[in-house]
Amino acid sequence: MRHAIRALILVMCFATLLARPAVSQSLGGNTISNAAASPVAYVYVGTSKGVDLYDAASDGKLTLVKGSPFQTRGLAIGSNGKYFISLGTYYVHSYPVSSAGAIGKQVSTIDTQSYYGNGQCGSNNLGTIGLANLNHTGQNLYVLFPNENGNCDAAIQTYNISKSGDLTFDGGIMTGTNAGSGLFQAPSIIGNDTFAYAAGDFGCCGLPPGWSGYKTASNGEMQNWAYNLSAPNGYVPFYVTADPTNHLAAIVAYNYGEDSYDPAQLASYTVDSMGNLSTTSTAENMPYPQVNPSILNMSPSGKLLAVGGYGLQVFHFNGAEPITPYSSVLTTAVINQLHWDNDNHLYALSEAQTSSALTWSATDATQVKITGSDGSSYAIGDCTGGCFGYRTVNPTETTTYTIIGTKVGGGTVFAAATVTVHSDPADRKALSGSVGNSGATVSITASPTSINTFSQLFVYSVTPTSITAAPGSPYALPDPGVNALIVVPKL
DSSP states (O other), rough: OOOOOHHHHHHHHHOOOOOOOOOOOSSOOOOBOOOOOOSSSSEEETTTTTTEEEOOTTTTOOOTTTSBBOSSSEEEEEEEEEEEEEOOOOOOOEBBBBBTTOBOOOOOOEGGGGGSSOOOOOOOHHHHHHHEETTSSSEEEEEEEOTTTBBBEEEEEEEETTTTOOOOEEEEEEEEEESSSSSSSSSSTTTTSSEEEEEEEESHHHHHHHHHHEOOTTTTEEOOOOBBOOOOOOOOEEEEEEEEEEEEEEEEEEEEEEEEEEOOEEEEEEEESSOEEEEOTTTSSSOSEEEEEEEEOTTTTSEEEEESSSSSEEEOOTTSOOOOOOOSBBBOSOOEEEEEEETTEEEEOOOOOOOOOEEEEEEEEEEEEEEEETTTTTEEEEETTTTEEEEEEOOOOOOOEEEEEEEEEEEOEEEEEEEEEEEETTOOOOOOOOOOOOOOOEEEEESEEESSSSOOEEEEESSOOEEEETTTTTOOOOOOOOOEEEEEEOO
16 A cells, blocks of 8 residues: 555544444434533534534434534634633634533634744744644643644644633643654643654654654643653554553554555554653554545543444454454545544544545556546556556536546457535435456556545444444534534543
């Protein structure tokens, strides 16, 4: 699998089973109910119009809260139950939260550009990259800034959130290098708020991703940390998440050459008192997700691991022991964000999509090109000695893309891949993914093979023995421009 894992991580950051649970779900285009219910959690969905708030009932059913969308600035980041935090290009904002979860008027804002580690790179003001998170106490916020390839390192700033919601700067660090594409994620913090880890790309010229480790100071400031790593030889990380104690789950893949990786697997790690990582995962016992994974999220119990990408699966997480399979693919929708509440509910956000990635190859063929049934056309040329490539397409209707060429020695070769475009939540008809003629020397695939022009929120009730879709799930969200999912258990 060349490039595919890294490509999926970057796009979505800026997305044989041993046991099969019973799964039931409605695939209709359900909308959010306005009927009142006693909530077990508050679910916030960031949209282009503001933040929509939903009450989650004990069965997972969602109720839109009066007053939605609440007006905030920038991207919704998180809530500690008392204050809601959002992040703009340069400013962090704080808003009070009522006992019913409603977001009030801004009480504090702070300019990240006034402090060290602010993304300033020479004359370029890079600003934030939309990656930030809170620690487990909700008292500290960590804001990431990008690296600029060849010029400036990445950076992380730490902010304190006071009891009155005031934001103050606690420190900043430079991290990684000025090579590669930077951190893939905000560092995932282990249960006692001491160590944090992230996957990122700080390598030049096709070098693989790697681990970054951090330790928090007494004031919560995140600091770079040197540690020992015991990992399956040749495997590199693409995403990391922590359980409530001292374990990590990671998406890893075997790197066998420049930008070349085997299919992704899931590994578990244990963090010792010095922040060192060890693992019992091996190439043989690490499971393979079926959804081309890009994100992970751990249940509050630390027993279940949600895996999102081109679909959604749940795995058993076993602490220091290897991760084991649990569910089949629950949905094939592209999953961008995942969260759990404390009542065994899993929330999976699928943002509206506009594109699909074509992967093609050809050999012993000339005059090669790709044509779309929508009238699009992309010239490739002479592939006598072999060639391959990638192209992002943006179909507005269901489109079949055909790669066609003249075979060396005569004859025509072709293969095709169809991208199904769903514009109606009630329309779930799927078309064949790819076809080709016998003995073809060309190939083409599309990922994903189906895109939705509307946003959806999937809700599941998940226990170690059963998975059931919540009433009304999946919900078709009224604003397609969703960009954040935050779940806060009711205190």
